[in-house]
Amino acid sequence: MTTSSASEVENQGMWIIGYGSLIFKPPQHSFRVNGYLKGFIRRFWQSSSDHRGTPEAPGRVVTLVSLDDLKTNVKFHNDLHLYELRSTHQETEIKEGKESTPVEPIDSISHRVSTLEVDDLKVWGVAYYIEPKDVAEVKAYLDVREQDGYTTHKVPFHIINVENKNDVSEKVLADLPKDSLTGDFLIDSMIYIGTVDSESFIGPESVHETAKKIKSSQGPSGLNSEYLFELTKAVRHLDKENRSxxxxxxxxxKLVNDESL
Incomplete structure:
Protein backbone atom coordinates (compact mmCIF):
# COMPACT_ATOMS: atom_id res chain seq x y z
CA MET A 1 0.00 0.00 0.00
CA THR A 2 1.12 3.57 -0.60
CA THR A 3 0.68 6.46 1.75
CA SER A 4 -1.27 9.56 0.80
CA SER A 5 -1.09 13.16 1.99
CA ALA A 6 -3.35 16.20 1.69
CA SER A 7 -0.85 17.93 -0.60
CA GLU A 8 -1.31 15.16 -3.17
CA VAL A 9 -5.07 15.53 -3.40
CA GLU A 10 -6.08 19.03 -2.28
CA ASN A 11 -6.17 20.34 -5.86
CA GLN A 12 -8.46 17.59 -7.11
CA GLY A 13 -10.64 16.61 -4.18
CA MET A 14 -10.23 13.58 -1.96
CA TRP A 15 -11.97 10.28 -1.30
CA ILE A 16 -11.88 8.79 2.20
CA ILE A 17 -13.10 5.29 3.05
CA GLY A 18 -15.08 4.62 6.21
CA TYR A 19 -15.33 1.06 7.55
CA GLY A 20 -15.74 1.85 11.27
CA SER A 21 -16.99 4.91 13.13
CA LEU A 22 -16.72 7.02 9.97
CA ILE A 23 -19.78 5.17 8.67
CA PHE A 24 -22.08 6.45 11.42
CA LYS A 25 -20.10 9.56 12.40
CA PRO A 26 -19.01 11.06 9.07
CA PRO A 27 -16.58 13.90 8.38
CA GLN A 28 -17.57 16.96 6.38
CA HIS A 29 -18.20 15.84 2.80
CA SER A 30 -19.99 16.61 -0.46
CA PHE A 31 -21.59 13.21 -1.00
CA ARG A 32 -21.30 9.59 0.09
CA VAL A 33 -21.15 6.29 -1.79
CA ASN A 34 -21.69 2.79 -0.40
CA GLY A 35 -19.71 -0.22 -1.52
CA TYR A 36 -16.89 -2.55 -0.59
CA LEU A 37 -13.16 -3.21 -0.76
CA LYS A 38 -11.66 -6.61 -1.42
CA GLY A 39 -8.86 -8.60 0.18
CA PHE A 40 -9.42 -7.52 3.80
CA ILE A 41 -11.24 -8.60 6.95
CA ARG A 42 -12.67 -6.12 9.52
CA ARG A 43 -11.86 -6.90 13.16
CA PHE A 44 -12.00 -5.21 16.57
CA TRP A 45 -8.28 -5.78 16.93
CA GLN A 46 -7.19 -2.17 17.47
CA SER A 47 -6.92 -0.91 21.04
CA SER A 48 -8.45 2.50 21.79
CA SER A 49 -7.12 4.65 24.61
CA ASP A 50 -8.39 8.01 23.33
CA HIS A 51 -11.98 7.39 22.11
CA ARG A 52 -13.60 4.20 23.44
CA GLY A 53 -11.21 3.51 26.28
CA THR A 54 -8.48 5.10 28.38
CA PRO A 55 -4.71 4.61 28.60
CA GLU A 56 -5.30 2.61 31.79
CA ALA A 57 -8.10 0.51 30.28
CA PRO A 58 -8.03 0.57 26.47
CA GLY A 59 -11.19 -0.35 24.58
CA ARG A 60 -11.47 -1.90 21.14
CA VAL A 61 -12.17 -0.36 17.74
CA VAL A 62 -12.06 -1.82 14.27
CA THR A 63 -9.22 -2.01 11.83
CA LEU A 64 -8.59 -3.97 8.63
CA VAL A 65 -6.26 -6.91 8.13
CA SER A 66 -5.12 -7.62 4.59
CA LEU A 67 -5.08 -11.08 3.08
CA ASP A 68 -1.34 -10.67 2.54
CA ASP A 69 -0.85 -10.16 6.27
CA LEU A 70 -3.15 -13.05 7.11
CA LYS A 71 -1.03 -15.32 4.92
CA THR A 72 2.45 -14.12 5.81
CA ASN A 73 2.47 -12.57 9.29
CA VAL A 74 3.51 -14.80 12.18
CA LYS A 75 0.67 -13.37 14.31
CA PHE A 76 -1.83 -15.47 12.37
CA HIS A 77 -2.27 -19.20 12.03
CA ASN A 78 -3.57 -21.02 9.00
CA ASP A 79 -6.89 -22.21 10.42
CA LEU A 80 -8.92 -19.08 11.11
CA HIS A 81 -12.68 -18.81 11.52
CA LEU A 82 -13.77 -16.52 8.73
CA TYR A 83 -17.20 -15.00 9.06
CA GLU A 84 -16.79 -13.44 5.62
CA LEU A 85 -17.32 -16.83 3.97
CA ARG A 86 -20.74 -17.52 5.50
CA SER A 87 -23.55 -17.79 2.95
CA THR A 88 -26.70 -17.83 5.10
CA HIS A 89 -28.60 -14.86 6.50
CA GLN A 90 -30.36 -14.53 9.83
CA GLU A 91 -32.98 -11.80 10.11
CA THR A 92 -32.92 -9.83 13.36
CA GLU A 93 -33.14 -6.20 14.34
CA ILE A 94 -30.79 -4.52 16.79
CA LYS A 95 -32.60 -1.93 18.91
CA GLU A 96 -30.67 0.04 21.50
CA GLY A 97 -28.08 -2.69 21.58
CA LYS A 98 -30.62 -5.51 22.06
CA GLU A 99 -31.84 -8.07 19.55
CA SER A 100 -35.62 -7.83 19.33
CA THR A 101 -36.16 -11.58 18.83
CA PRO A 102 -34.22 -14.66 19.94
CA VAL A 103 -31.88 -15.97 17.27
CA GLU A 104 -29.85 -19.07 16.71
CA PRO A 105 -26.12 -18.72 17.43
CA ILE A 106 -24.17 -17.11 14.61
CA ASP A 107 -21.31 -19.46 13.91
CA SER A 108 -18.20 -18.82 11.88
CA ILE A 109 -16.78 -21.46 9.59
CA SER A 110 -13.24 -22.79 9.58
CA HIS A 111 -11.14 -22.19 6.49
CA ARG A 112 -7.48 -22.42 5.65
CA VAL A 113 -6.15 -18.95 4.99
CA SER A 114 -3.54 -20.21 2.54
CA THR A 115 -6.28 -21.16 0.07
CA LEU A 116 -8.06 -17.80 0.04
CA GLU A 117 -8.02 -15.34 -2.85
CA VAL A 118 -8.55 -11.57 -2.78
CA ASP A 119 -12.07 -11.94 -4.20
CA ASP A 120 -13.04 -14.21 -1.29
CA LEU A 121 -12.90 -11.36 1.22
CA LYS A 122 -15.08 -8.24 1.08
CA VAL A 123 -15.50 -5.48 3.64
CA TRP A 124 -18.55 -3.27 3.12
CA GLY A 125 -18.26 0.38 3.96
CA VAL A 126 -18.62 3.88 2.60
CA ALA A 127 -16.49 6.43 0.82
CA TYR A 128 -16.90 10.19 1.16
CA TYR A 129 -15.95 12.69 -1.49
CA ILE A 130 -14.31 15.83 -0.11
CA GLU A 131 -14.27 18.86 -2.38
CA PRO A 132 -10.89 20.51 -3.06
CA LYS A 133 -11.67 23.55 -0.91
CA ASP A 134 -12.30 21.31 2.13
CA VAL A 135 -9.47 18.78 1.74
CA ALA A 136 -6.89 20.42 4.03
CA GLU A 137 -9.41 20.97 6.83
CA VAL A 138 -10.88 17.47 6.66
CA LYS A 139 -7.47 15.81 6.39
CA ALA A 140 -6.26 17.69 9.49
CA TYR A 141 -9.42 16.68 11.38
CA LEU A 142 -9.05 13.02 10.41
CA ASP A 143 -5.35 12.91 11.29
CA VAL A 144 -6.28 13.87 14.86
CA ARG A 145 -9.33 11.63 15.03
CA GLU A 146 -7.41 8.58 13.76
CA GLN A 147 -4.14 9.23 15.57
CA ASP A 148 -4.13 6.22 17.90
CA GLY A 149 -2.20 3.75 15.77
CA TYR A 150 -3.72 4.45 12.34
CA THR A 151 -1.77 5.35 9.21
CA THR A 152 -3.00 6.42 5.76
CA HIS A 153 -3.01 4.14 2.74
CA LYS A 154 -4.71 3.93 -0.65
CA VAL A 155 -6.90 1.02 -1.69
CA PRO A 156 -9.43 0.36 -4.49
CA PHE A 157 -13.09 0.76 -3.49
CA HIS A 158 -16.06 -0.61 -5.48
CA ILE A 159 -19.09 1.71 -5.55
CA ILE A 160 -22.51 0.02 -5.36
CA ASN A 161 -24.81 2.99 -4.82
CA VAL A 162 -24.67 6.74 -4.29
CA GLU A 163 -26.35 8.60 -1.45
CA ASN A 164 -27.32 12.29 -1.41
CA LYS A 165 -26.71 12.80 -5.12
CA ASN A 166 -25.99 16.36 -6.22
CA ASP A 167 -24.31 18.32 -9.01
CA VAL A 168 -20.87 17.48 -7.60
CA SER A 169 -21.56 13.74 -7.49
CA GLU A 170 -22.82 13.66 -11.07
CA LYS A 171 -19.66 15.38 -12.29
CA VAL A 172 -17.22 13.33 -10.20
CA LEU A 173 -18.80 9.96 -10.99
CA ALA A 174 -18.86 10.69 -14.71
CA ASP A 175 -15.05 10.72 -14.71
CA LEU A 176 -14.57 7.47 -12.78
CA PRO A 177 -13.39 4.22 -14.38
CA LYS A 178 -15.43 1.03 -14.10
CA ASP A 179 -14.34 -2.42 -13.04
CA SER A 180 -14.04 -4.53 -16.20
CA LEU A 181 -15.67 -7.58 -14.58
CA THR A 182 -18.40 -6.17 -12.31
CA GLY A 183 -19.15 -2.86 -14.00
CA ASP A 184 -18.89 -1.10 -10.63
CA PHE A 185 -17.48 2.40 -10.48
CA LEU A 186 -14.00 2.10 -9.02
CA ILE A 187 -12.05 4.65 -6.99
CA ASP A 188 -8.56 4.65 -5.52
CA SER A 189 -9.35 5.97 -2.08
CA MET A 190 -7.50 7.08 1.03
CA ILE A 191 -8.09 4.97 4.12
CA TYR A 192 -6.85 4.86 7.71
CA ILE A 193 -5.70 1.42 8.87
CA GLY A 194 -4.16 0.22 12.10
CA THR A 195 -1.69 -2.22 10.60
CA VAL A 196 -0.31 -5.35 12.26
CA ASP A 197 2.93 -3.44 12.90
CA SER A 198 1.20 -0.76 14.99
CA GLU A 199 1.69 -0.81 18.77
CA SER A 200 -2.09 -0.45 19.10
CA PHE A 201 -2.78 -3.63 17.11
CA ILE A 202 -3.71 -6.45 19.52
CA GLY A 203 -5.00 -9.21 17.22
CA PRO A 204 -5.67 -11.97 16.76
CA GLU A 205 -8.13 -12.06 19.65
CA SER A 206 -11.10 -14.38 20.18
CA VAL A 207 -14.60 -12.92 19.84
CA HIS A 208 -15.27 -13.78 23.49
CA GLU A 209 -12.24 -11.84 24.73
CA THR A 210 -13.07 -8.92 22.45
CA ALA A 211 -16.70 -8.91 23.60
CA LYS A 212 -15.64 -8.82 27.26
CA LYS A 213 -13.39 -5.84 26.57
CA ILE A 214 -16.08 -3.99 24.59
CA LYS A 215 -18.69 -4.64 27.28
CA SER A 216 -16.54 -3.16 30.06
CA SER A 217 -14.86 -0.25 28.26
CA GLN A 218 -15.69 3.40 27.78
CA GLY A 219 -13.75 6.54 26.95
CA PRO A 220 -14.11 10.22 26.01
CA SER A 221 -16.25 9.31 22.96
CA GLY A 222 -18.62 7.11 24.96
CA LEU A 223 -19.32 3.47 25.67
CA ASN A 224 -17.34 0.95 23.65
CA SER A 225 -20.53 -1.09 23.21
CA GLU A 226 -22.26 1.92 21.62
CA TYR A 227 -19.57 1.95 18.93
CA LEU A 228 -20.22 -1.74 18.20
CA PHE A 229 -24.02 -1.36 18.12
CA GLU A 230 -23.99 1.72 15.89
CA LEU A 231 -21.50 0.17 13.49
CA THR A 232 -23.41 -3.10 13.20
CA LYS A 233 -26.70 -1.34 12.42
CA ALA A 234 -25.06 0.99 9.91
CA VAL A 235 -23.30 -1.81 8.03
CA ARG A 236 -26.57 -3.76 7.73
CA HIS A 237 -28.16 -0.95 5.76
CA LEU A 238 -25.37 -0.34 3.24
CA ASP A 239 -26.85 -2.70 0.66
CA LYS A 240 -30.51 -3.24 -0.25
CA GLU A 241 -29.82 -6.86 -1.23
CA ASN A 242 -28.60 -7.70 2.29
CA ARG A 243 -25.06 -8.51 1.12
CA SER A 244 -23.39 -6.11 3.52
CA LYS A 254 -24.86 -11.23 20.65
CA LEU A 255 -22.01 -11.84 23.08
CA VAL A 256 -21.99 -8.30 24.51
CA ASN A 257 -25.73 -8.62 25.16
CA ASP A 258 -25.20 -11.95 26.91
CA GLU A 259 -25.66 -11.24 30.62
CA SER A 260 -23.57 -14.26 31.56
CA LEU A 261 -20.46 -12.91 29.82
Whole structure:
Protein backbone atom coordinates (compact mmCIF):
# COMPACT_ATOMS: atom_id res chain seq x y z
CA MET A 1 0.00 0.00 0.00
CA THR A 2 1.12 3.57 -0.60
CA THR A 3 0.68 6.46 1.75
CA SER A 4 -1.27 9.56 0.80
CA SER A 5 -1.09 13.16 1.99
CA ALA A 6 -3.35 16.20 1.69
CA SER A 7 -0.85 17.93 -0.60
CA GLU A 8 -1.31 15.16 -3.17
CA VAL A 9 -5.07 15.53 -3.40
CA GLU A 10 -6.08 19.03 -2.28
CA ASN A 11 -6.17 20.34 -5.86
CA GLN A 12 -8.46 17.59 -7.11
CA GLY A 13 -10.64 16.61 -4.18
CA MET A 14 -10.23 13.58 -1.96
CA TRP A 15 -11.97 10.28 -1.30
CA ILE A 16 -11.88 8.79 2.20
CA ILE A 17 -13.10 5.29 3.05
CA GLY A 18 -15.08 4.62 6.21
CA TYR A 19 -15.33 1.06 7.55
CA GLY A 20 -15.74 1.85 11.27
CA SER A 21 -16.99 4.91 13.13
CA LEU A 22 -16.72 7.02 9.97
CA ILE A 23 -19.78 5.17 8.67
CA PHE A 24 -22.08 6.45 11.42
CA LYS A 25 -20.10 9.56 12.40
CA PRO A 26 -19.01 11.06 9.07
CA PRO A 27 -16.58 13.90 8.38
CA GLN A 28 -17.57 16.96 6.38
CA HIS A 29 -18.20 15.84 2.80
CA SER A 30 -19.99 16.61 -0.46
CA PHE A 31 -21.59 13.21 -1.00
CA ARG A 32 -21.30 9.59 0.09
CA VAL A 33 -21.15 6.29 -1.79
CA ASN A 34 -21.69 2.79 -0.40
CA GLY A 35 -19.71 -0.22 -1.52
CA TYR A 36 -16.89 -2.55 -0.59
CA LEU A 37 -13.16 -3.21 -0.76
CA LYS A 38 -11.66 -6.61 -1.42
CA GLY A 39 -8.86 -8.60 0.18
CA PHE A 40 -9.42 -7.52 3.80
CA ILE A 41 -11.24 -8.60 6.95
CA ARG A 42 -12.67 -6.12 9.52
CA ARG A 43 -11.86 -6.90 13.16
CA PHE A 44 -12.00 -5.21 16.57
CA TRP A 45 -8.28 -5.78 16.93
CA GLN A 46 -7.19 -2.17 17.47
CA SER A 47 -6.92 -0.91 21.04
CA SER A 48 -8.45 2.50 21.79
CA SER A 49 -7.12 4.65 24.61
CA ASP A 50 -8.39 8.01 23.33
CA HIS A 51 -11.98 7.39 22.11
CA ARG A 52 -13.60 4.20 23.44
CA GLY A 53 -11.21 3.51 26.28
CA THR A 54 -8.48 5.10 28.38
CA PRO A 55 -4.71 4.61 28.60
CA GLU A 56 -5.30 2.61 31.79
CA ALA A 57 -8.10 0.51 30.28
CA PRO A 58 -8.03 0.57 26.47
CA GLY A 59 -11.19 -0.35 24.58
CA ARG A 60 -11.47 -1.90 21.14
CA VAL A 61 -12.17 -0.36 17.74
CA VAL A 62 -12.06 -1.82 14.27
CA THR A 63 -9.22 -2.01 11.83
CA LEU A 64 -8.59 -3.97 8.63
CA VAL A 65 -6.26 -6.91 8.13
CA SER A 66 -5.12 -7.62 4.59
CA LEU A 67 -5.08 -11.08 3.08
CA ASP A 68 -1.34 -10.67 2.54
CA ASP A 69 -0.85 -10.16 6.27
CA LEU A 70 -3.15 -13.05 7.11
CA LYS A 71 -1.03 -15.32 4.92
CA THR A 72 2.45 -14.12 5.81
CA ASN A 73 2.47 -12.57 9.29
CA VAL A 74 3.51 -14.80 12.18
CA LYS A 75 0.67 -13.37 14.31
CA PHE A 76 -1.83 -15.47 12.37
CA HIS A 77 -2.27 -19.20 12.03
CA ASN A 78 -3.57 -21.02 9.00
CA ASP A 79 -6.89 -22.21 10.42
CA LEU A 80 -8.92 -19.08 11.11
CA HIS A 81 -12.68 -18.81 11.52
CA LEU A 82 -13.77 -16.52 8.73
CA TYR A 83 -17.20 -15.00 9.06
CA GLU A 84 -16.79 -13.44 5.62
CA LEU A 85 -17.32 -16.83 3.97
CA ARG A 86 -20.74 -17.52 5.50
CA SER A 87 -23.55 -17.79 2.95
CA THR A 88 -26.70 -17.83 5.10
CA HIS A 89 -28.60 -14.86 6.50
CA GLN A 90 -30.36 -14.53 9.83
CA GLU A 91 -32.98 -11.80 10.11
CA THR A 92 -32.92 -9.83 13.36
CA GLU A 93 -33.14 -6.20 14.34
CA ILE A 94 -30.79 -4.52 16.79
CA LYS A 95 -32.60 -1.93 18.91
CA GLU A 96 -30.67 0.04 21.50
CA GLY A 97 -28.08 -2.69 21.58
CA LYS A 98 -30.62 -5.51 22.06
CA GLU A 99 -31.84 -8.07 19.55
CA SER A 100 -35.62 -7.83 19.33
CA THR A 101 -36.16 -11.58 18.83
CA PRO A 102 -34.22 -14.66 19.94
CA VAL A 103 -31.88 -15.97 17.27
CA GLU A 104 -29.85 -19.07 16.71
CA PRO A 105 -26.12 -18.72 17.43
CA ILE A 106 -24.17 -17.11 14.61
CA ASP A 107 -21.31 -19.46 13.91
CA SER A 108 -18.20 -18.82 11.88
CA ILE A 109 -16.78 -21.46 9.59
CA SER A 110 -13.24 -22.79 9.58
CA HIS A 111 -11.14 -22.19 6.49
CA ARG A 112 -7.48 -22.42 5.65
CA VAL A 113 -6.15 -18.95 4.99
CA SER A 114 -3.54 -20.21 2.54
CA THR A 115 -6.28 -21.16 0.07
CA LEU A 116 -8.06 -17.80 0.04
CA GLU A 117 -8.02 -15.34 -2.85
CA VAL A 118 -8.55 -11.57 -2.78
CA ASP A 119 -12.07 -11.94 -4.20
CA ASP A 120 -13.04 -14.21 -1.29
CA LEU A 121 -12.90 -11.36 1.22
CA LYS A 122 -15.08 -8.24 1.08
CA VAL A 123 -15.50 -5.48 3.64
CA TRP A 124 -18.55 -3.27 3.12
CA GLY A 125 -18.26 0.38 3.96
CA VAL A 126 -18.62 3.88 2.60
CA ALA A 127 -16.49 6.43 0.82
CA TYR A 128 -16.90 10.19 1.16
CA TYR A 129 -15.95 12.69 -1.49
CA ILE A 130 -14.31 15.83 -0.11
CA GLU A 131 -14.27 18.86 -2.38
CA PRO A 132 -10.89 20.51 -3.06
CA LYS A 133 -11.67 23.55 -0.91
CA ASP A 134 -12.30 21.31 2.13
CA VAL A 135 -9.47 18.78 1.74
CA ALA A 136 -6.89 20.42 4.03
CA GLU A 137 -9.41 20.97 6.83
CA VAL A 138 -10.88 17.47 6.66
CA LYS A 139 -7.47 15.81 6.39
CA ALA A 140 -6.26 17.69 9.49
CA TYR A 141 -9.42 16.68 11.38
CA LEU A 142 -9.05 13.02 10.41
CA ASP A 143 -5.35 12.91 11.29
CA VAL A 144 -6.28 13.87 14.86
CA ARG A 145 -9.33 11.63 15.03
CA GLU A 146 -7.41 8.58 13.76
CA GLN A 147 -4.14 9.23 15.57
CA ASP A 148 -4.13 6.22 17.90
CA GLY A 149 -2.20 3.75 15.77
CA TYR A 150 -3.72 4.45 12.34
CA THR A 151 -1.77 5.35 9.21
CA THR A 152 -3.00 6.42 5.76
CA HIS A 153 -3.01 4.14 2.74
CA LYS A 154 -4.71 3.93 -0.65
CA VAL A 155 -6.90 1.02 -1.69
CA PRO A 156 -9.43 0.36 -4.49
CA PHE A 157 -13.09 0.76 -3.49
CA HIS A 158 -16.06 -0.61 -5.48
CA ILE A 159 -19.09 1.71 -5.55
CA ILE A 160 -22.51 0.02 -5.36
CA ASN A 161 -24.81 2.99 -4.82
CA VAL A 162 -24.67 6.74 -4.29
CA GLU A 163 -26.35 8.60 -1.45
CA ASN A 164 -27.32 12.29 -1.41
CA LYS A 165 -26.71 12.80 -5.12
CA ASN A 166 -25.99 16.36 -6.22
CA ASP A 167 -24.31 18.32 -9.01
CA VAL A 168 -20.87 17.48 -7.60
CA SER A 169 -21.56 13.74 -7.49
CA GLU A 170 -22.82 13.66 -11.07
CA LYS A 171 -19.66 15.38 -12.29
CA VAL A 172 -17.22 13.33 -10.20
CA LEU A 173 -18.80 9.96 -10.99
CA ALA A 174 -18.86 10.69 -14.71
CA ASP A 175 -15.05 10.72 -14.71
CA LEU A 176 -14.57 7.47 -12.78
CA PRO A 177 -13.39 4.22 -14.38
CA LYS A 178 -15.43 1.03 -14.10
CA ASP A 179 -14.34 -2.42 -13.04
CA SER A 180 -14.04 -4.53 -16.20
CA LEU A 181 -15.67 -7.58 -14.58
CA THR A 182 -18.40 -6.17 -12.31
CA GLY A 183 -19.15 -2.86 -14.00
CA ASP A 184 -18.89 -1.10 -10.63
CA PHE A 185 -17.48 2.40 -10.48
CA LEU A 186 -14.00 2.10 -9.02
CA ILE A 187 -12.05 4.65 -6.99
CA ASP A 188 -8.56 4.65 -5.52
CA SER A 189 -9.35 5.97 -2.08
CA MET A 190 -7.50 7.08 1.03
CA ILE A 191 -8.09 4.97 4.12
CA TYR A 192 -6.85 4.86 7.71
CA ILE A 193 -5.70 1.42 8.87
CA GLY A 194 -4.16 0.22 12.10
CA THR A 195 -1.69 -2.22 10.60
CA VAL A 196 -0.31 -5.35 12.26
CA ASP A 197 2.93 -3.44 12.90
CA SER A 198 1.20 -0.76 14.99
CA GLU A 199 1.69 -0.81 18.77
CA SER A 200 -2.09 -0.45 19.10
CA PHE A 201 -2.78 -3.63 17.11
CA ILE A 202 -3.71 -6.45 19.52
CA GLY A 203 -5.00 -9.21 17.22
CA PRO A 204 -5.67 -11.97 16.76
CA GLU A 205 -8.13 -12.06 19.65
CA SER A 206 -11.10 -14.38 20.18
CA VAL A 207 -14.60 -12.92 19.84
CA HIS A 208 -15.27 -13.78 23.49
CA GLU A 209 -12.24 -11.84 24.73
CA THR A 210 -13.07 -8.92 22.45
CA ALA A 211 -16.70 -8.91 23.60
CA LYS A 212 -15.64 -8.82 27.26
CA LYS A 213 -13.39 -5.84 26.57
CA ILE A 214 -16.08 -3.99 24.59
CA LYS A 215 -18.69 -4.64 27.28
CA SER A 216 -16.54 -3.16 30.06
CA SER A 217 -14.86 -0.25 28.26
CA GLN A 218 -15.69 3.40 27.78
CA GLY A 219 -13.75 6.54 26.95
CA PRO A 220 -14.11 10.22 26.01
CA SER A 221 -16.25 9.31 22.96
CA GLY A 222 -18.62 7.11 24.96
CA LEU A 223 -19.32 3.47 25.67
CA ASN A 224 -17.34 0.95 23.65
CA SER A 225 -20.53 -1.09 23.21
CA GLU A 226 -22.26 1.92 21.62
CA TYR A 227 -19.57 1.95 18.93
CA LEU A 228 -20.22 -1.74 18.20
CA PHE A 229 -24.02 -1.36 18.12
CA GLU A 230 -23.99 1.72 15.89
CA LEU A 231 -21.50 0.17 13.49
CA THR A 232 -23.41 -3.10 13.20
CA LYS A 233 -26.70 -1.34 12.42
CA ALA A 234 -25.06 0.99 9.91
CA VAL A 235 -23.30 -1.81 8.03
CA ARG A 236 -26.57 -3.76 7.73
CA HIS A 237 -28.16 -0.95 5.76
CA LEU A 238 -25.37 -0.34 3.24
CA ASP A 239 -26.85 -2.70 0.66
CA LYS A 240 -30.51 -3.24 -0.25
CA GLU A 241 -29.82 -6.86 -1.23
CA ASN A 242 -28.60 -7.70 2.29
CA ARG A 243 -25.06 -8.51 1.12
CA SER A 244 -23.39 -6.11 3.52
CA UNK A 245 -24.23 -7.83 6.80
CA UNK A 246 -21.12 -8.53 8.86
CA UNK A 247 -21.54 -11.71 10.92
CA UNK A 248 -18.43 -11.06 12.96
CA UNK A 249 -19.98 -7.80 14.18
CA UNK A 250 -23.31 -9.48 14.81
CA UNK A 251 -21.69 -12.26 16.82
CA UNK A 252 -19.99 -9.63 18.99
CA UNK A 253 -23.35 -7.91 19.54
CA LYS A 254 -24.86 -11.23 20.65
CA LEU A 255 -22.01 -11.84 23.08
CA VAL A 256 -21.99 -8.30 24.51
CA ASN A 257 -25.73 -8.62 25.16
CA ASP A 258 -25.20 -11.95 26.91
CA GLU A 259 -25.66 -11.24 30.62
CA SER A 260 -23.57 -14.26 31.56
CA LEU A 261 -20.46 -12.91 29.82
Missing amino acids: RDYYLEDLV
